[in-house]
Amino acid sequence: MKKITAERGGVLRCKGWRQEALLRMLENVLENGENQKELIVYASLGKAARNWPSYLAIVDTLKQLEEDETLVIQSGKPIGVFKTHRQAPLVVMANCNLVGRWATSENFYDLQDKGLIIWGGLTAAAWQYIGSQGVIQGTYEIFQSIARIHFGGNLRGRFILTAGLGGMGGAQPLAGYMANAAILCVEVAEERIDKRMAAGYLQRKTDSLDEALLWIDEAVSNGKSLSVGLLGNAADVYPELLRRGVQPDIVTDQTSAHDLLYGYIPSGYSPESAGVARREHPTKLQAAAGASIANEVKAMLEFKKRGAVVFDNGNNIRSQAVQYGVTNAFEIDIFTEAFLRPLFARAIGPFRWIALSGEAEDIRIIDDYILKEFSDNDIVSNWIKLANTYVPFEGLPARIGWFGHKDRSKLALAVNQLVREGKLAGPVAFSRDHLDAAAMAHPNIMTERMKDGSDAISDWPLLNAMLNCSSMADLVAIHSGGGGYSGYMTSAGVTIVADGSEESDTRLRTALDNDTGLGVLRYADAGYEQSLAEVRTKGIARIDTHRYETISSTVK
Ligand code: NAD
Numbered sequence: 001m002k003k004i005t006a007e008r009g010g011v012l013r014c015k016g017w018r019q020e021a022l023l024r025m026l027e028n029v030l031e032n033g034e035n036q037k038e039l040i041v042y043a044s045l046g047k048a049a050r051n052w053p054s055y056l057a058i059v060d061t062l063k064q065l066e067e068d069e070t071l072v073i074q075s076g077k078p079i080g081v082f083k084t085h086r087q088a089p090l091v092v093m094a095n096c097n098l099v100g101r102w103a104t105s106e107n108f109y110d111l112q113d114k115g116l117i118i119w120g121g122l123t124a125a126a127w128q129y130i131g132s133q134g135v136i137q138g139t140y141e142i143f144q145s146i147a148r149i150h151f152g153g154n155l156r157g158r159f160i161l162t163a164g165l166g167g168m169g170g171a172q173p174l175a176g177y178m179a180n181a182a183i184l185c186v187e188v189a190e191e192r193i194d195k196r197m198a199a200g201y202l203q204r205k206t207d208s209l210d211e212a213l214l215w216i217d218e219a220v221s222n223g224k225s226l227s228v229g230l231l232g233n234a235a236d237v238y239p240e241l242l243r244r245g246v247q248p249d250i251v252t253d254q255t256s257a258h259d260l261l262y263g264y265i266p267s268g269y270s271p272e273s274a275g276v277a278r279r280e281h282p283t284k285l286q287a288a289a290g291a292s293i294a295n296e297v298k299a300m301l302e303f304k305k306r307g308a309v310v311f312d313n314g315n316n317i318r319s320q321a322v323q324y325g326v327t328n329a330f331e332i333d334i335f336t337e338a339f340l341r342p343l344f345a346r347a348i349g350p351f352r353w354i355a356l357s358g359e360a361e362d363i364r365i366i367d368d369y370i371l372k373e374f375s376d377n378d379i380v381s382n383w384i385k386l387a388n389t390y391v392p393f394e395g396l397p398a399r400i401g402w403f404g405h406k407d408r409s410k411l412a413l414a415v416n417q418l419v420r421e422g423k424l425a426g427p428v429a430f431s432r433d434h435l436d437a438a439a440m441a442h443p444n445i446m447t448e449r450m451k452d453g454s455d456a457i458s459d460w461p462l463l464n465a466m467l468n469c470s471s472m473a474d475l476v477a478i479h480s481g482g483g484g485y486s487g488y489m490t491s492a493g494v495t496i497v498a499d500g501s502e503e504s505d506t507r508l509r510t511a512l513d514n515d516t517g518l519g520v521l522r523y524a525d526a527g528y529e530q531s532l533a534e535v536r537t538k539g540i541a542r543i544d545t546h547r548y549e550t551i552s553s554t555v556k
Helices: 017-031 052-064 105-113 133-150 169-178 190-198 209-222 234-243 271-280 282-305 317-323 335-344 360-373 378-390 407-420 459-470 502-525 529-538 545-555
Strands: 040-042 069-074 077-083 091-095 159-163 182-187 204-206 226-231 309-312 349-355 398-403 428-432 475-480 490-498
Touching: 017 052, 017 428, 017 490, 052 069, 052 077, 133 169, 133 309, 133 335, 133 349, 133 378, 133 398, 159 169, 159 234, 169 182, 169 190, 169 226, 169 378, 182 190, 182 209, 182 234, 190 204, 190 226, 204 209, 209 226, 234 282, 271 282, 282 309, 282 317, 309 335, 349 360, 349 407, 360 378, 360 398, 360 407, 378 398, 398 407, 407 428, 407 490, 407 502, 428 502, 459 475, 459 490, 459 502, 490 502, 502 529
Parallel strands: 069 091, 091 475, 159 182, 182 226, 204 226
Antiparallel strands: 069 077, 349 398, 349 428, 428 490, 475 490
């Protein structure tokens, strides 16, 4: 089969731009994905569709879909088309949701093998992945936050140790470079290192630890930014660095440690031999992966003890380590709670826009608008300047920017106006990561140690998805964890298309403001001061039940 790439240009294959946009987004996740043959986009198992017949059926259906119809998708398989109305979403989907008690990795793999379910990652099955650039600002903001808290505001002359150069982890070397650090990324698969070098995300590669350390030492001494990919296994390299007395300033890991069967490659295995072991003795492979993770996490804890800033970057590595005997793994901080929560509490999070025309110039025009209109927003203007200089486009040209409540809709409405006036080559799709204020419950990532203890309550992403449907978004998705994430998370995704129409104005304003509005209220409900301030300054209609406490005591 011919390699799938996203359609570019102004010719529609569907009955309207909204449908065409979603089709291009689907093609785009595959264009940017890690293993197109298997429909795998990232995180080892995150798929764009159930299987090839489902993919082809989705493509055909989107081409036929009327403006007043809704396509229903269950775990990457199209189920039916329903007559709804022009303000309804064109696509709704639920991917990999298992009933609580049954949400285990074993059940997931069993149902997956029967062809009944897939794990959609967050943005894979919801057709929102835009390549490694999708997480790059998040990774950069983490490094910046560490710089502010621990290193006097700058990582120049600092050494970051990490692992994993996959679909998401591939953003780490460039984010580290942009934050002025010297970053060493351990990766077990050479083709992943090569892919990041070809994409311009990674500068140097070697299979020699000695050479890697020489380069890093030199960069640290001269205060130079540098990214190095080291071919090796993190479970071997981290303890070896300790043995040699090498002490990084910052340590993390973004291998696919969440999945012991399909993700993390144990010490002594290559990706190929792990593939064979997966078929021939899966239980032994999982045990080996668990043991290797335990060794790596023990090393991370020791780095912490020796003074490094050590954090979990959202791959469940601590939970796996606990299962394999490292009872104190949770002494390692989670990045959200340690570094990003003040932003999420104001619903500032990873917002994205994709130029459906395929023209990079459209993104540059939007960059210029942002630099002019958001010049007082330091996070955004600093990032857009950096992204413009350093971040190469992958697939359809796209940009990420950490915008919050009202700012997202201000940007989207301005872009819709540019589309309407013919100043852009085509419509633009707006989306965001599921790791967003209202959109994710994950007690070991997004909602760890919430102020009110509401970590495991998954009402919020469900409410978020329902509200986005009511708010006329074009695509709404509800996901839960699969594979190693089974039982760990629930999240919601949303996409809205700026096609230049006045209807789009209404959709963008309503869906984007309600999406972030609920995000602010979720954190306000948990008692975060920043959220309560945002409620007041931005006039979000919060119902304050505390006001009714005195009255209710008289009712009783
Ligand atoms: P991926 O499967 O595309 O890539 C993982 C990489 O790790 C692969 O290249 C693999 O070869 C490498 N690897 C596996 N075991 C290794 C080992 N022992 N030593 C060295 N390299 C090893 O996954 P991804 O999309 O890059 O995601 C990585 C993890 O990050 C996942 O657990 C994912 O869920 C998580 N994630 C976090 C965030 C966030 O916001 N922090 C966002 C997205 C994904």
